[in-house]
Amino acid sequence: MTVTIARQMIGAELLKLRRNRALLAFALLLGVATIALYFGFAAVEHASNPARYGPAGGAPHFERSVRIGGLFFGALAAILIGAEAGTADISSGVFRDLVATGRSRLALFAVRAPGAILLTLAVNGLGFVVGLACSFLLAGSLPTPGVGIVLESAGWIALSSAVIGMLAVGVGSASGSRAVTLTAVIGLETVATQLLVQATALGQARDALPNVALGQLNPFSSPYDNLTLSAALAVLVLLGWILVSAAIGAWRTAVRDA
């Protein structure tokens, strides 16, 4: 596959996703509107009782908005987009027609992830920009985030979006079902992670959870403060999840009856 064809195929993948109005609306709701709502709610609180509630912006609220984007609602947007990218061709029946072109099935799989990640980055990037703007506009007397922490946060949001998006693409391509993918990945990211993190009997095995590794790499303190792992190990854990999800997605795409 030439670079031109790869670029065209990624562009086509992006077209499929961004023209899906329902998907885009829900992704924007999760990745952008929740950040705006968070600051809007804090602004209302501050306006109603300034003595009790501080200004809605500044560095502390920026930190919370980054976590919302990286580990919670932005992650849900990434899962939504990744699940759609992984399953859209199969559920619509177009996969059969794409396979019938003679193009390698692995190539058909390989372009799904960049398409999904590009759209996820756009959505969560917009959420990040909204959070950053609100942090400055509503800072009041609070200190604003510095350039370094802003850049680190942007990089972490991008990393989180890419890892979780890739995970959803892999599971989606393997299962072929959007419902199964959403249930499995959201279940892992929310319910399973919360339960397993509390299961002290599992010891260091809990470090292998993707959210724990992502939490460790975030520029602020980890939300899983009972677990600590080195940055290098966290990177390895995330690479492992990316490789495993890519491998099962690629394998199933290659052997699936179209």
Next chain:
Amino acid sequence: MTHATNIIETEGLTKRFGDRVVVSGLDLRVPRGTAFGFLGHNGAGKTTLMRMLLGLTAPSAGWMWIDGHRLPAERAVALARVGAIVEEPHFHSHLTGRENLRIVAAVRGAEAQTRIEPALARVGLSERAGERVKTYSQGMRQRLGVARCLLIDPQLLMLDEPMNGLDPAGILEFRGMVRELVAEGRTVFLSSHLLDEIEKTCDAAAIIDQGRLIAQGPLEALLASETADVEIGCRPPDRAFELLRRHPAVASTSAIPGGVRIRLSRRDGVASINAELVGAGIAVFRLEAVHETLEQRFLQITTRIGGQP
């Protein structure tokens, strides 16, 4: 017959699902530049064969070639100039017709992008190409499927039950399109259980029954009867019936309204029969060879093999 004359060849092609044999030892030859009908009852194995040729499912045994390229080893090059619609054309319903073609053109390569507008024009969809596919009728989807096949200037088009769901005008239009494509030197391989349509559209055909190939060849050869039947319109028919019953060139007789139907034991016996009837004072006003339709032939063959009408 070789790869030079046949665009599709299979040898001993077999597909099993568990213990069930869906396609059994198929030796198929599809000549280039023809409209080739692939006939069979529902569930006979037509779609499974197409799916194997297109790499959608792996065969259990046997060999297959498209345009001389061995499958699946040379799948990419073999399918580079093959356009196909399997079962029914599927699209991303939230995208427009044009956007759906852009998706496949991206997979096909740079040249395919330049063929989007000509392909839409060819199937008469230029004006509706900006509308979402979910608003398209069945016929429009079928035409968009053909446009998708034309993105690569195909040598071979494989269409699975293409007339399904089309109204009479759509069928007529589709038939015309197939003939145009064949006139351009392309091969159109179409599977169907609509025998009348195959007879009107195709030059050659193969008949598959319970996964086995029963017959293949030019339509005239498939339709050529082993016996020669003639209908004779005459007056009075009862006298003609009696006379012909004893005639040496007649194998069997049966009465029909206003005449007699005979089966000849010698194909050259018609002239003597006519002379004899006229000589006996019987007015002969019609002598007509009875041609079997593809439907009759199909039912005859598949009934003989499968034991089921």
